[in-house]
Amino acid sequence: MAPEPAQSTVYFDGSCPLCRAEIGYYGRTDQAGALCFVDVSEPGAETPDGVTQQQAMARFHVRASDGRLLSGAAAFVEIWRRLPRWRWAARVASMPGALAVLEFGYRLFLPVRPLISRGLGRILQRGKQEGRGA
Template sequence: MASEPAQSTVYFDGACPLCRAEIGYYSRTDEAGALCFVDVSKAGAATPEGLSQQQAMARFHVRAADGRLLSGAAAFVEVWRRLPRWRWAARVASLPGVLAVLELGYRLFLPIRPFLSRSLGRLAPREAAARPQRPGT
């Protein structure tokens, strides 16, 4: 009988509305429980060994089931590899040169992440208030 593969641990910045939304999506689609999510923005949160809380929040990190600590695009690919609906993206990322292009895109995205997060944070309360309530809720 084959044993279940160990979980990969996803370290994310829960203070970032954009990050929370993406992690929420991954969490909802992780039907097999292949991922464990750690919000490194919380006081006393366990961070990957060798990383400060600030370093862990500055970039996306995943501890793969085999113990490797991945960051940036490689960390996203590990998440995609563990989610059945996203395995196609992990396969595409394994093609020559694709991971390097994804990493470049991620590095270009990082400086604008705070702006996008603030914008999303300002929109979220208005969207929630604008949503009509269903009767009985």
């Protein structure tokens, strides 16, 4: 039997409702335990070498199982590569030019992430309040 491959470590901003929702989905999808999740918004949280807590919260990072530190679109591709239901997306991302297009989209998304996250946070909060009132 082949040895179990090492986990990839996902560094995410747990103070962001959008990020928490996405990471929660990946965690539920990760049946093999291929991913380890680190909430870098927690006080004293471990961050990748050379990356401050602020930098880790501002941009998505993954330490691949082979030790490479990936960020942005490449970090998402590493997650997709490790999840059976998402390997098709990793294969698409390996096509010539695809990663550059994904990174461009990610960089366009970053400035609006706080707005989207606040909106999602309000929706989730309203849902919790309505759930208690029922």
